[in-house]
Amino acid sequence: MSQPLTLEEFEHQGSARMPPDVRDYIGGGAGREQTLAASRAAFDRFALRPRVLVDVRAPDLSVRLLGTSLAAPIGVAPMAFHRLVHPDGEQATARAAGAAGALFVTSIFASQSLEDIAAAASGPLWLQLYWLRRREALADLAQRAEAAGYRALMLTVDAARVARRLRDVRNSFSVPPHIRAVNLDAALPEIAAYGAAGISAIEAHSRDQFDAAVTWRDLEWLTSRTRLPLVLKGVLTAQDALLAAEHGAAAVVVSNHGGRQLDAAVPGLIALPEITDAVAHRIPVLFDGGVRCGADAAKALALGARIVLVGRPVLWGLACAGRDGAAAVLKLLRDELEEVMVLSGRPKLADFGRDAVVEL
């Protein structure tokens, strides 16, 4: 097979290596997948505005985020169970992120221990959490993350439970018993225990184990149990971004969970300007959802994102060639963004303000 030259080519090659139910779990979205499609289409609503006759010999992609330096404004979004697509799992992906100078966010549903991932990683790590009914498990994970050198916690707030994802329902999707959420082994039943014909085991597990009663008031409980900054992922309105800042969040991630949670939710790129207008002067705003090339990343940066996170493409790369495949995906995205900077006469990330895009 030829070396993929676009993230879409990584999708074709990586997906072809997956069992059909895993391909559907990764590629799919919630409900009618309207948000999944609309979030990609939103990038086509904006075009870049290039400047000319600018010295672009030394484009600078480096950025600081919550006290950490990144070589590029790119991170790997938290995703459960990397071992579904490659036996080297999260360790391989974390190595790939380190090689690219990108942030790596470990999912609470990682298939390797957060300590083993940290031992393999060469770049900055954050740990993502869902609010479980057994909340003491969160305090325990926060302590372990601190001890292992993680630099922030990312609480995902768009998932009171996992959405009804029709592909997973049709496939009776479950996680194979040899792939486990090892960081939760002591706290929760295995996901495979919820497997049954005609249901998604991860949806069933989340209905049982996620805490649907959590509100803004509970955040204090979590922040009181850790010294790590708390980032909220899954914010789609200025109102909630303001509440996040008022409740001490160190950053927010504008995200609709890759179209996997509330179907018909607003595309992140459309929500981004109102949120950056409301809070970017107080806390950094991160973005994810549908970033598939350097120009997509540039559009999100222009609309106020400090960095972009990328999800599925990293798993496609991991499926293609383990660590090297995931690293190739991140390098491609970084190199495409650098080319956008050079050819649009904007050699610094600070050059990507609102004037760098026009809405069509």
Ligand SMILES: Cc1cc2nc3c(=O)[nH]c(=O)nc-3n(C[C@H](O)[C@H](O)[C@H](O)COP(=O)(O)O)c2cc1C
């Ligand atoms: C297979 C898969 C697993 C995911 N698992 C998690 C998770 O454990 N926690 C979380 O906050 N988001 C999770 N997400 C959502 C991603 O963090 C991210 O919001 C989304 O994938 C971004 O969209 P993109 O895939 O188009 O880049 C998952 C996404 C995928 C595709």
Ligand SMILES: CCCCCCC(=O)C(=O)O
């Ligand atoms: C009960 C397991 C839940 C894993 C959810 C991972 C996720 O967020 C996703 O989008 O899939």
